[in-house]
Amino acid sequence: MNNISDDINKDLKNQPKFTEDIGSKNQEHHTFEQGELSILKKIQHFLHGNPTIVPVIILILSVIAFGFIAGGRFFSAFNLSLIVQQVTIVGILAAAQTLIILTAGIDLSVAAMMVLASVFMGKLSVEMGMPTLPAIAIGFISGIATGAFNGLLVTRLRLPPFIVTLGTWNIFFALVIFFTGSQSIRSSDIEVNAPLLHFWGERINLGGFVFTYGAFLMIAIFIFLWFLLNKTAWGRHVYAIGDDKEAAELSGIRTDRMLVSIYAVAGLVVAIGAWVSIGRVGSVSPTSFYEGNLDSITAVVIGGTSLFGGRGTIIGSLFGALIVGVFSSGLSIAGLDVLWQRFALGCLIIIAVGIDQWIRKVSN
Amino acid sequence: MDKKGFKLMEPVLVAKNLSKKYGTVVALESADLELYSGEVLGVIGDNGAGKSTLIKVLCGAVIPDSGEILLDGKKVTFTSPIEARTLGIETVYQNLALSPALSITDNMFLGREIRQKGFIGKFLRFLDQKAMAEEARKRLSDLGLLTIQNINQLVETLSGGQRQGVAVARATSFGTKVVIMDEPTAALGVKESRRVLELIGEVRARGIPIILISHNMPHVFEVADRIHIHRLGTRLCVIDPKKYEMSDAVAFMTGAKAAPTSN
Numbered sequence: 001m002n003n004i005s006d007d008i009n010k011d012l013k014n015q016p017k018f019t020e021d022i023g024s025k026n027q028e029h030h031t032f033e034q035g036e037l038s039i040l041k042k043i044q045h046f047l048h049g050n051p052t053i054v055p056v057i058i059l060i061l062s063v064i065a066f067g068f069i070a071g072g073r074f075f076s077a078f079n080l081s082l083i084v085q086q087v088t089i090v091g092i093l094a095a096a097q098t099l100i101i102l103t104a105g106i107d108l109s110v111a112a113m114m115v116l117a118s119v120f121m122g123k124l125s126v127e128m129g130m131p132t133l134p135a136i137a138i139g140f141i142s143g144i145a146t147g148a149f150n151g152l153l154v155t156r157l158r159l160p161p162f163i164v165t166l167g168t169w170n171i172f173f174a175l176v177i178f179f180t181g182s183q184s185i186r187s188s189d190i191e192v193n194a195p196l197l198h199f200w201g202e203r204i205n206l207g208g209f210v211f212t213y214g215a216f217l218m219i220a221i222f223i224f225l226w227f228l229l230n231k232t233a234w235g236r237h238v239y240a241i242g243d244d245k246e247a248a249e250l251s252g253i254r255t256d257r258m259l260v261s262i263y264a265v266a267g268l269v270v271a272i273g274a275w276v277s278i279g280r281v282g283s284v285s286p287t288s289f290y291e292g293n294l295d296s297i298t299a300v301v302i303g304g305t306s307l308f309g310g311r312g313t314i315i316g317s318l319f320g321a322l323i324v325g326v327f328s329s330g331l332s333i334a335g336l337d338v339l340w341q342r343f344a345l346g347c348l349i350i351i352a353v354g355i356d357q358w359i360r361k362v363s364n
Numbered sequence: 365m366d367k368k369g370f371k372l373m374e375p376v377l378v379a380k381n382l383s384k385k386y387g388t389v390v391a392l393e394s395a396d397l398e399l400y401s402g403e404v405l406g407v408i409g410d411n412g413a414g415k416s417t418l419i420k421v422l423c424g425a426v427i428p429d430s431g432e433i434l435l436d437g438k439k440v441t442f443t444s445p446i447e448a449r450t451l452g453i454e455t456v457y458q459n460l461a462l463s464p465a466l467s468i469t470d471n472m473f474l475g476r477e478i479r480q481k482g483f484i485g486k487f488l489r490f491l492d493q494k495a496m497a498e499e500a501r502k503r504l505s506d507l508g509l510l511t512i513q514n515i516n517q518l519v520e521t522l523s524g525g526q527r528q529g530v531a532v533a534r535a536t537s538f539g540t541k542v543v544i545m546d547e548p549t550a551a552l553g554v555k556e557s558r559r560v561l562e563l564i565g566e567v568r569a570r571g572i573p574i575i576l577i578s579h580n581m582p583h584v585f586e587v588a589d590r591i592h593i594h595r596l597g598t599r600l601c602v603i604d605p606k607k608y609e610m611s612d613a614v615a616f617m618t619g620a621k622a623a624p625t626s627n
Contacts, residue, residue, distance in 0.1 A: 049518075232489045233477040236470050243463040250461035252446050252475030310465040 047359045051304040051312055054355055055319035058302070058348075062323060066330030074333050077208035084215045087325035089114075089280055089289065091218045092273035093296035094303070094317040095225055096266035101300050102229075103242040103262055104309025105161035109150060110270050111292025112172035115285075117143045117274035119176050122185040122284035125194035132196040140271045146172060147267020151260035169293065180286040187282035201279025214276040218318075221269060225314045228265075238262055242309025298345065299324055302352045306360065323348070374437055375400050376573050377422070377453070377542050382431035384417055391417040392428065393597040397575075399542060404564060404574045406588030406605070408581070410617050414597040416546075419577055423455040423544050424448030435541065452541030456548060460531040464520035469493070469500045471519050472534045503533045507566050525556030532563050536572055543567060544575045549583055561587050581610045593617055 047053060066074050073079060093110045100107040117139040125135035146168070153164040190197050200214035229235035237258050240248040249255045278284055303320025305312025324345065331341045377399040384392040391414045399405050409415040420426035422433065424442040433440055435451060442448040445455060462471050473496050479485040480492040497515050504515070509529040519527060528548055535543050545564070549557040557580075564587050567574055578584050584591060585605045593600045593616050600616060601623040615621035 227490075231491055231493075233479070233491060234489070236466065236474070236477065236491070239466055240463040240470075240474055243465045244461075247459070247461040247463055248474070250445055250455075250457060251463075251471075252449060254446075310463070 044359060044361070047355075051359070052316045052319070054352075054359075055303045055316050055323060058352075059319050059323050059326065062326050062330065066326060066334070070330050070333040074330055078210065079329060079333070081209040081211055083322070083325040083329045085210070085212050085280070086329070087299075087321045088212065088214045088218045089273055089277050090292065090295045090299055090324065091318060091321040092221060092269060092276060093292050094299035094321050095218075095221050095314060096269040096273070097296040097300045098303070098305055098312065098314050098317045099225070099238065099262050099266045099269075100161065101242075101297070101305050101307060102238050102309060102312060103259060104245070104307075105154065105259075106165065106297065106307070107150065107161065107263075107266065108165040108293050108297075109146070109169040109172055110266070110296055111289040112169045112176065113143060113146045113267060113270045114274045114277060114292065115176050115289055116146060116172045116179075117271040118278050118284050119179050119185075119286065121197060121274060122190060122194075122278060123179060125197065126185050126189050129193075132194040135194070136196070136275055139274055140268060143267040143269075143271025143274065144264050145267070147270065148260055148264040150267075151263030154263070155256040155259050176286045180284075182286055184286065185284040190278065190283065197275065197278045198282070199279060200276040201282070212279065214279055217272070217276060221272065222314055222318045225269070229314055234258075234261070239310050242311075244310070295324065298349055301356075302348055304352070304356065306356050307353070308360075311356075311360070320352075373400055375434075376436060377575075378434040379418070379422060380432050380434070382418065382421055382428045382433075384414075384421065384426060384428050390597050392421070392431075394431070395594070395598045397422070397592060397599065399573050399575055401573055402568060402571050403589040404568055404576055404587050406584035406591040407575060407577045407594060408579075408584055408591060408613060408617060409594030413594045413617070415577060415594040418594060419455075419544060419546060419575070422448075422575070423453060452539060453544065454535035454538070454540045454542070455544040456528075456531045456535050456546065458547045458550060460527055462519050462527060462531060465518060467516045467518055468504075468522075468530055469497045469515050471530060472496075472500045472503065472537065474534075476538060499537075500533075503537050504529065506570075507533050507536070507563060509533065509563075523556065524552050525559045528552065528556070528560050529563060532560075532567065536567055536570070540572055542575065543572055544577070546577050547579065548576070549578065549580055557583065581613065585610055585613075593623070595619065 093114065096110055097107055120142045121135050121139035124130040124138060125132045150164055150168055153159055153168070154161050200212060200217055202213050203210050204213070229238060237248065237253050240251065240253060241255050241258060245255055277289065281288060299320035300317045301307065301320070302323050303312070303316035303318070305316055327344055327348065328341050331344060375398040379395065379397040381394040381396065382392050383394055395414065395418055397418065407415050407419070417426060421428045424445040424447055427443055435453070440451055442451060463474065466474070478492045478495050478499070480490045484490045485492065501515050507529065509526070519530060522530065548560050552560060561583060564574060564576065576584065576588060588605055591603050591605055591613060593603065593613060595617060603613065603624065612621065616623050
């Protein structure tokens with residue numbers, strides 16, 4: 001017995017004595033050793049601290065580039081304001097999508113949720129004679145409920161958001177077909193029975209720039225969500241959950257409840273988008289916006305929000321949506337085929353994610 | 365430290381007869397623990413001795429099959445770390461449980477944010493970021509961590525020791541009665557470990573008792589006032605680090621030497 005303990009004793013004695021190695025207690029330990037960084041490293045650090053800069057630069061460069069390629073027609077007040085009009089719906093969907101992606105989730109069902117909400121609004125007010133405002137309210141409730149449903153599946157069944165929303169995308173789409181019987185609600189019928197549904201499609205001319213009310217609403221949604229994310233505890237918790245869910249839970253955040261509320265808020269934003277979409281398209285069509293899900297994800301990713309959660313800004317998604325709009329408009333004015341628009345967009349997505357990965361290396 | 369002095373005081377935290385089984389594996393078998401005001405209690409034990417289960421029970425992460433926990437003499441039960449924390453038992457986890465992409469201030473107040481006064485705080489629920497930054501700065505400088513320049517720096521830009529500092533500052537900021545520190549020096553370099561040990565001293569100086577779990581014998585012997593040795597799911601003995609060598613502790617821990625009958 002004693003031999004063992006002597007051996008242990010010897011081993012421990014041979015270890016370096018802690019205090020001798022270190023020096024005095026008053027030594028300054030926490031100095032920042034930030035030596036000379038290469039220019040590339042400096043750029044990396046700067047972008048890491050300012051993630052919105054990348055989409056802003058891409059937006060400016062692409063506007064300039066298409067100005068040269070497509071010439072004056074691209075820069076006309078009409079065309080520039082048309083781009084804003086065209087990105088309104090994808091922009092609003094991207095705003096909702098940003099909330100989900102910030103939590104390290106993804107929502108493949110946003111466009112289906114939006115069409116479902118617009119079906120409720122149109123069906124109830126046009127075909128069932130309900131006053132327009134209550135019909136819109138029910139559309140909003142539909143958005144909140146479908147969003148919360150996604151959130152509940154993600155938190156209660158612990159399923160990955162990708163799978164949950166892949167499933168609900170199909171479910172919501174099937175419900176749309178069920179409620180409409182694949183029939184569109186015509187624009188003229190809406191105009192007669194519920195003109196309020198077209199409100200956000202009204203245009204206003206500001207010195208040659210033609211904006212829809214919906215474009216202003218989109219901007220307002222982004223500003224509102226910016227305040228929510230940056231100035232409230234709720235917003236900080238969105239980031240904390242996406243950053244490290246377990247750490248957030250240990251910090252006292254009820255992460256499951258938070259996630260359901262985030263999905264529900266995203267659902268409400270989507271439902272507002274549903275109202276705007278009726279104004280933009282004119283009719284309520286069960287098969288519209290089929291690509292809206294992926295377009296919104298594209299806008300968020302190009303806008304510099306990380307698919308791994310916790311990193312990104314809501315305003316970046318607005319720029320992301322505008323970049324997509326500028327590319328589509330510029331390439332079509334330049335006379336390129338639609339297939340090249342998709343080609344360019346695909347490259348843009350890969351480049352955006354590549355830049356994100358590179359920037360994220362700073363923290364390791 | 366005078367052990368008799370401790371004996372006269374009521375312990376802050378008492379665990380009695382804690383048992384926990386995982387299937388047929390007994391992780392804790394009527395384990396006891398006492399923590400007195402103003403002390404650092406080292407908890408050591410071989411791998412598989414059940415010390416991490418003991419700690420998880422104390423911080424609320426694991427619910428024991430039987431036994432009770434008394435805080436300030438009153439029986440308490442909690443079923444989550446959040447509940448334990450509300451009662452004043454704060455834990456600094458080995459992985460620190462910080463959100464790297466948020467700022468120091470955001471992290472320190474995560475889940476306990478201060479809202480602005482009046483309408484914009486109450487109805488718009490705006491945060492009082494200025495007050496939180498000031499408070500965070502004060503907490504950090506109280507613990508001698510003023511070298512952190514910018515309180516709104518992101519946590520991911522901090523060194524390991526600074527992150528530990530932020531986690532400790534958070535754990536000691538909100539009416540804390542007990543701090544549990546799980547392997548605080550395991551991931552750190554020599555200099556940073558040094559700083560964390562000083563930090564433990566600072567926290568003790570403020571009267572908050574600490575349970576320190578560590579595999580690092582020299583660290584435990586340096587800062588602990590008493591050392592709780594855990595073996596085979598229960599408390600084997602509590603020793604005074606001034607009266608025993610590290611080798612004795614290791615021998616008790618591994619069963620190579622019989623434990624002292626009374627401490």
